[in-house]
Amino acid sequence: MSAQSLRDKYCIVGVGETEYSKNSGRTTRAMAVEAIHRALGDAGLRATDVDGMLSYQNNDSTPANWVAPDLGIRLNFFMDVVGGGSSTEALIGLAMGAIEAGMCRTVAIFRSMNGYTDLRIGGTGPRATAPVRGQDLAQVPFGMRSAGQNFALTFMRHMYEYGTTSEQVAHVKVAHSKHASQNPKALLKDRVTVQDVVGSRWIVKPLHLLDCCLETDNATCLIVAPAERARDLRQRPVYIMGVAGRVSKPRTDFHWAHGPITRVAGYYAREIVFGQAGITPDDVDVTGSYDAFTFTTMLQLEEYGFCKKGEGGHYVSSGIIELGGRRPNNTSGGHLCEGYTHGMSMVIENVRQLRGTVDDYCPRAAEGHHSYDYAPGRCRQVKDAEITMNLGWAMPPTGSALIMRR
């Protein structure tokens, strides 16, 4: 077996998204079409150059074979998977596999959802009153239904085992809010303080309101193509060095049975993705650690070895994860501040970081000219970013990972 055989053989050649909003006023089909159209334009591809399409959803979106014809695309391969966070990286791997198998040549991956105005990602509305059956009987009758409620036991145990504090973890929101203040697309551009976070109302202890991400209407798209094709396209190629996902813990149906419950799926994905890429955490310049909650970012950074297990609270509050720090995380502001995309936007952001063309407030950002002045309303480009890593999260026992280079 050659674990590194696909390293650098595939690229992300195009990225695109709609506006992030709380009132899209249109269908997931319309938004998907726009996001794909933008990614095609970004790549310099015609619609008919795409012959593969993948999406993920939770019965809250439009399937690929309805979206593709709107753009005149006939597909040689398509698939819509049920899944949420951590599907992004996994589908990039599946796209590479589909091309490698000869089923298609260029794959567009999209996620489209009215996560605020339709099926609320936070779990209120129709989801909260749906009939409870099967595996849901293990948790839902006890008032444990939303993502925050499902994860809080893990977060609380981490505080008990390692002495992690609310103030330490609040620094994730603080850092991401700084990054969002440099992002014209971000829903929340105001910088917040640790006191703002720990002073916000409780949602489910140990989560405050500002520990939680934003429900958002949006669509996002990534286009995957072989490296030799990428070199002829519009953008500087961004190479895929390694990909893992969706990796699970044992007993993922009821992961509380298999401790330590503070261990998350990244523990198992780590060797796969770093093995393929042939690098170590020290080589990574920028991370995109899924921030459905402040805690999820911290847990994954620990598990992938950016710090020792249990030292995540110190890591995220040390300044390392902020722009100007050693290894900024979620430079777009992420799900906590830019908007919630089920993980796609964090890969999109890292692609732009590696190109050197992050869409901040620098007047000539698109041409790669940046001030590297991280004061509010200025620049969010990381100077000379060479390697990025995405840490995708669905639940404590399910995750994916992606390493890219310029």
Next chain:
Amino acid sequence: MPEPVQYRGMTLVVPDNDSEWREYLALARQHRLMLRRCRACKLMRYPPTHACPWCAELEWDWQEVSGRGTIYSYEIVAHAIQPGFRDVTPYPVVLVELDEQRGRPTPDEALRIVANLVKPDGTMEDARNVAIGRRVRAVFQDLADYLALVQFTLTDEPPEGRAWRLPE
């Protein structure tokens, strides 16, 4: 198929062909906490699934356990998602580690169950009384003549190790 059960605005659906939960919940209605025990390796498991997660054996028997355990983790829901829980916020959800089979077959594994921490009369326990390490016992909340929920209530036993709760 038995009638669905209404509980806190939720419809609990346990049809005759629910070969995982129907018997478990019916045994709970008899006020017995019963888990599936592998006929080959003799390890118990929860939830009541159809194969042994350690040896893949398909045969199993019901085994009664004491219902005694320790709070392994908890959360306090201040903002209820489900409308039927709004009148009991803030309410505690606990992860209870049962006394039986702790640290087997590997040191970090145990039989753990999600439930609410309730007072002996079944109402929600005051959130200020919840702490990791506190000792609990199972109590049964009858919802129909064929179904009860397994809940947990505090005992007078001293906590295991240090009792810990999130600082206010």
